[in-house]
Amino acid sequence: xxxxxxxxxxxxxxxxxEVTLRCxxxxxxxxxxxxxxxxxxxxxxxxxxxNNVPIDDSGMPEDxxxxxxxxxxxxxxxxxxxxPRDSAVYFCASSGLAGGPLPSYNEQFFGPGTRxxxx
Amino acid sequence: xxxxxLHLPTLSVQEGDxxxxxxxYSNSASDYFIWYKQESGKGPQFIIDIRSxxxxxxxxRVTVLLNKTVKHLSLQIxxxxPGDSAVYFCAASTSGTxxxxxxxxxxLKVLA
Numbered sequence: 044x045x046x047x048x049x050x051x052x053x054x055x056x057x058x059x060x061e062v063t064l065r066c067x068x069x070x071x072x073x074x075x076x077x078x079x080x081x082x083x084x085x086x087x088x089x090x091x092x093x094n095n096v097p098i099d100d101s102g103m104p105e106d107x108x109x110x111x112x113x114x115x116x117x118x119x120x121x122x123x124x125x126x127p128r129d130s131a132v133y134f135c136a137s138s139g140l141a142g143g144p145l146p147s148y149n150e151q152f153f154g155p156g157t158r159x160x161x162x
Numbered sequence: 163x164x165x166x167x168l169h170l171p172t173l174s175v176q177e178g179d180x181x182x183x184x185x186x187y188s189n190s191a192s193d194y195f196i197w198y199k200q201e202s203g204k205g206p207q208f209i210i211d212i213r214s215x216x217x218x219x220x221x222x223r224v225t226v227l228l229n230k231t232v233k234h235l236s237l238q239i240x241x242x243x244p245g246d247s248a249v250y251f252c253a254a255s256t257s258g259t260x261x262x263x264x265x266x267x268x269x270l271k272v273l274a
Contacts, residue, residue, distance in 0.1 A: 047205075074260055086206070086251065086264040099261060134205050138260070150196070151262065153205030 047154035049135050055160045061123040064157045067116055068137030076151060077110055077120050078134040086134075092118065125161045132156045170249065172269040181239040183268045185252030190233065192254035196262065197226060197237045201248045209237070209250075239270075247272045 048067040056062055068075045076091040090100040095112045103110070107126070112118040122129055136151040175181045187195070193214035198206035212219045212226045212235070219226050225238040239246055249269050253262040 076260075085266045088261055088263075091260060093260070099259075136205075150208045150211070153198075153207070155203075156205050 047135055047137055047152055049133075049154040049157050051157060052155060053158045053160075055162065056125055057162050058126055059124045060161075061121065062125045062129075062159060062161075064120040064133050064135075064159070066118045066120070066135030066154060068118070068135070069139070069152055070116065072137035072139035072152075073115070074138045074151075075112060075118050076136040076138075077118070078136065078153075079131045080134060080156070081131045089120070122159075125159075127161045130159055130161050132158050170267050170269045172271060174271045174273055175242050176273050177244060178241055181237075181242045181246070181270060183237045183239075183250050183270065185235050185237075185265050185268075187233050187235070187252070187254045187263075187265075189254060189256065189263070190230075191256045192233075192263075193257050194255040195226070195228060195235050196253045196255075197224075198251045198253065198264075199246075199248045200251065200267070206251060242270075242272050244272045244274065246270060 047069055050065045054062060073094050077089040078086055079089055080086045087102055089102045090110045091098055092112045095115060108122055110120045134153050134156045136153045138151045196211040197209040199209050200206045210221045210224050210226050212228050214230060217228050223240045226235060228235045235252060237250060247270055249267045251267045252265045255262050
């Protein structure tokens with residue numbers, strides 16, 4: 044398996060532009076997470092999905108941010124309009140049920156991240 | 163102006179020595195804990211996990227210790243190697259959720 048795939052790896056845009064980040068989770072995983080990492084705030088969970096349904100979006104900073112998961116193999120994180128303070132590395136992660144009788148705490152597999160710079 | 167960034171604590175160890183990285187958590191309801199390693203330019207990579215019904219778990223060259231009384235966990239790396247140089251994060255989760263709360267991280271530098 045290729046792991047979690049994110050695109051683009053780097054994005055430079057100007058303030059006010061729309062930015063769309065993409066993620067392909069590991070096949071078979073039913074949880075998908077979007078994180079943001081900055082020097083100031085560390086690694087923050089923005090939103091996560093289960094079976095393509097948003098479960099918790101309490102970490103989404105404001106209405107300029109939106110995330111979708113139209114199917115099990117694709118998710119987007121959109122920022123419109125973008126601002127310089129949105130500059131960060133955005134990670135997507137996925138996890139799946141281990142199966143069996145044990146509680147399903149599962150490792151989250153992270154993608155390589157998208158480094159976003161808003162000028 | 164630009165905000166001052168977080169100053170990550172740094173642990174410098176000699177190659178071959180053992181490393182101990184510490185982490186404190188605040189939510190006493192947390193019952194699942196994970197250590198991640200993040201190399202420069204890459205996403206976090208899982209190292210080892212532990213559930214609250216355990217106080218110690220060992221992997222290959224790594225050991226995680228959990229002290230629920232003081233809400234503290236540590237990661238021990240035996241015979242530290244140059245490839246271990248990275249930022250290490252602990253994360254905590256609570257049963258019934260899949261949310262991880264990550265710590266701020268510790269930078270490990272391995273000296274040759």
